[in-house]
Amino acid sequence: MPLRPGLLLFGPALAWVVAAGLGLAWTAGDSRAWTAIDRHGVAVVGSSTCSECHPDAWQSWHASWHRTMTQRPVPGGGLSVELAVAPEPGELLAPFAGETFDYLGFRATMDRGASGAPRIRVKSDSGVGETLLDVEVALTVGSHRYQQYVGEIDGVLWRLPVAWHRGEARWIHMNGAFVEPEGESGSLVDYQRHLSRWNDNCIFCHNTEPVPGLQDSGQFQSAVGELGIACEACHGPAAAHVERHRNPLRRMLAGRDLGDGSITHPGRLDAGRESAICGRCHGQRIARDIATVMAHGDGFVAGDDLAEVSRPIFADSTIGTEPMPFAMRFWPDGTPRLSAYEYQALLLSPCHDSGAGLGCNHCHDMHGDQPKGQIRAGRSGAGACIDCHDLDSDHGGHRGVESVDCLDCHMPEITYGLLEGMVSHRITSPDPGALVGRHDQPDACTQCHVDRSRRWAAESMAGLGLLGSPAGLPEDPLEQRGSRVLLDLHGGDPIQRNLAAHALAQPDASGSLELRMAWLADALEDEYPSVRWFAWRGLRALAEAASQAELVRTLAEFDYLAPIEARVEVIGRIHLQLGTPVNPNQLFDDLSEARAETAIWIGE
Amino acid sequence: MTPERHLRASLVLVAVFMASGLWLEAMVGLRAEGWLDDPLRREFLRLGHAHGGLLGLLNLALAWALERLATPPSWAGKIRLAAWTGALLVGAGFMLGGMLHGPTDPGLPILVVPAGAMILLASLAATALVRPSDGPPGPES
Numbered sequence: 001m002p003l004r005p006g007l008l009l010f011g012p013a014l015a016w017v018v019a020a021g022l023g024l025a026w027t028a029g030d031s032r033a034w035t036a037i038d039r040h041g042v043a044v045v046g047s048s049t050c051s052e053c054h055p056d057a058w059q060s061w062h063a064s065w066h067r068t069m070t071q072r073p074v075p076g077g078g079l080s081v082e083l084a085v086a087p088e089p090g091e092l093l094a095p096f097a098g099e100t101f102d103y104l105g106f107r108a109t110m111d112r113g114a115s116g117a118p119r120i121r122v123k124s125d126s127g128v129g130e131t132l133l134d135v136e137v138a139l140t141v142g143s144h145r146y147q148q149y150v151g152e153i154d155g156v157l158w159r160l161p162v163a164w165h166r167g168e169a170r171w172i173h174m175n176g177a178f179v180e181p182e183g184e185s186g187s188l189v190d191y192q193r194h195l196s197r198w199n200d201n202c203i204f205c206h207n208t209e210p211v212p213g214l215q216d217s218g219q220f221q222s223a224v225g226e227l228g229i230a231c232e233a234c235h236g237p238a239a240a241h242v243e244r245h246r247n248p249l250r251r252m253l254a255g256r257d258l259g260d261g262s263i264t265h266p267g268r269l270d271a272g273r274e275s276a277i278c279g280r281c282h283g284q285r286i287a288r289d290i291a292t293v294m295a296h297g298d299g300f301v302a303g304d305d306l307a308e309v310s311r312p313i314f315a316d317s318t319i320g321t322e323p324m325p326f327a328m329r330f331w332p333d334g335t336p337r338l339s340a341y342e343y344q345a346l347l348l349s350p351c352h353d354s355g356a357g358l359g360c361n362h363c364h365d366m367h368g369d370q371p372k373g374q375i376r377a378g379r380s381g382a383g384a385c386i387d388c389h390d391l392d393s394d395h396g397g398h399r400g401v402e403s404v405d406c407l408d409c410h411m412p413e414i415t416y417g418l419l420e421g422m423v424s425h426r427i428t429s430p431d432p433g434a435l436v437g438r439h440d441q442p443d444a445c446t447q448c449h450v451d452r453s454r455r456w457a458a459e460s461m462a463g464l465g466l467l468g469s470p471a472g473l474p475e476d477p478l479e480q481r482g483s484r485v486l487l488d489l490h491g492g493d494p495i496q497r498n499l500a501a502h503a504l505a506q507p508d509a510s511g512s513l514e515l516r517m518a519w520l521a522d523a524l525e526d527e528y529p530s531v532r533w534f535a536w537r538g539l540r541a542l543a544e545a546a547s548q549a550e551l552v553r554t555l556a557e558f559d560y561l562a563p564i565e566a567r568v569e570v571i572g573r574i575h576l577q578l579g580t581p582v583n584p585n586q587l588f589d590d591l592s593e594a595r596a597e598t599a600i601w602i603g604e
Numbered sequence: 605m606t607p608e609r610h611l612r613a614s615l616v617l618v619a620v621f622m623a624s625g626l627w628l629e630a631m632v633g634l635r636a637e638g639w640l641d642d643p644l645r646r647e648f649l650r651l652g653h654a655h656g657g658l659l660g661l662l663n664l665a666l667a668w669a670l671e672r673l674a675t676p677p678s679w680a681g682k683i684r685l686a687a688w689t690g691a692l693l694v695g696a697g698f699m700l701g702g703m704l705h706g707p708t709d710p711g712l713p714i715l716v717v718p719a720g721a722m723i724l725l726a727s728l729a730a731t732a733l734v735r736p737s738d739g740p741p742g743p744e745s
Contacts, residue, residue, distance in 0.1 A: 005682040008730065009682055009683065010723060010726075012722045012726060013690075013719035013720070013723045017715070017719050020715045024712070054707075055643075245708075248709065252711065252715075253712075254707050255707055
């Protein structure tokens, strides 16, 4: 039989094309390649597996604070928690080179044990008494604002009392990071107030696929899919997805919108479901079945209805018989005033429109190039609003003021968390008139116009052509006595005082630097460490802006966590340099006395 | 395919894929969206540019070899057509696969790359193995 050149030259290629075409047709029509798979209870495969096909997405996640939510500083055995994915070596922010930190009469020493593992030891009587704590660091929690340390004691993991503050590169005591009174010197109970159990607290929102594993015996057999918030926290368990996509034809058809029931793509969910993924951690919740969650985890897979496993905490939420135990975490109008309630704030926003409007994904991008806040490109400032709102008009009367954008008025910084003032995620329109005569909630206007009263803000609304409660305002003698922020700084509850100090320190706030510095100096005497922190940091920023080098040097000697005697001495010198009296005025005295009634205690 | 047509078509192939290099370079210079920010697309467009250009040059070498080896016309014409088609499929398959890619993999046009490679390999093998005595004398097709 003679050789046929055409068949020999083109035959194999034609056979390949036919085979590939048949393979494509079979794959496209094979329901096993596309239909939804129940992934509840399925183990995670780990982020390194995801990186093989999604290197860019993996890279952006790797640069995020989500990844470092929980880390194992010294990988290897000895951890009582079962890990489905072996961790990579964690990054320890603190030196652990023998530093000491004294607080409430106790001394913590941070060094390394014989094996080189980081270790924290606490002794009473400023370091000369008995050893109260001597534990190696098993896990670290967080890394953006401060890094907390977790040690294992008798098979249970505990968050230790001291943490490393990243911004200031110093050790702090956890009492200083929460909004609560300082505690008594020498009181071990006060010192160990935040020695909280990791297994049924931190495990939830700082890890992927967490299972506390609480046994009937009261012991824990905790398990975690992957330390930190990794890929499968937002996309769900990926084992089936990986298996399906071993078929290269399946991968090639993946972009043809045939659906993929083996993984969750948050960006393809509606705003409600997509936001629920974030809300699982960025919205404190109460489990529907607490016992089951403590034993087996919440069972939530990204894309599920979050309401089926939990209910978000609002001001009027109840648990047990205590009436409204969470009210302190919200402003009187129901707006959350603490971080980790962003989901609730979104749910309360008209822009969310019960899930039909915008969700977290509108402004945030987990795979962008901006780890801080993970803001989607083009969606900061006015960029967040222009998709739906026409900004052509002279809306708000602040046009031309470069430092003012939509968020300043509609998402003001009236949320406290992690020693920071943060934007409110409840998108609202300012209405200072509705709050005149009230002293329990800040408004957007006076958070920038810090030297002005709320009455001034209310009356200015009409002048700017803005809607607001009418200026038929009740007279309030206190309102006449100072700026709104000053009233909050002296007479508000601790969160108001934190936020007032934060507002006074903003570079674009109104009022002279001298005036704001004098007010902040008064707040250095506050009995709440968090207020002192805001006041000190703000005063330092303003002193630097005013080029007051000597004052900056003096402020460097002030430690907001130091014993009161040490603080008072530095405060005296600060006032001397500012030319202000240590005991400022009658207003301060009047409000400070009433402040005892505003004591609050917001821990975990 | 005649020797002259093969030579001209091969030069066109080289010119087209070399020119695509100018386009890729311009996109770098202009910081074009969908290029710099899309590593998968970038990789496959580069592969198409390089393969198309080099395989065009290979066709020129093949045209020379067919003459030197006095490959029988009944084979030579088909080898020329196959080699040129193979080079085009490989270069264009890479480029279109990159331009129309999915989330993690190149698009469906990438499937013609193996087909083109097989045709090219078969052309090279035939050029190497077919002797002047293997075919009846006659006009090239």
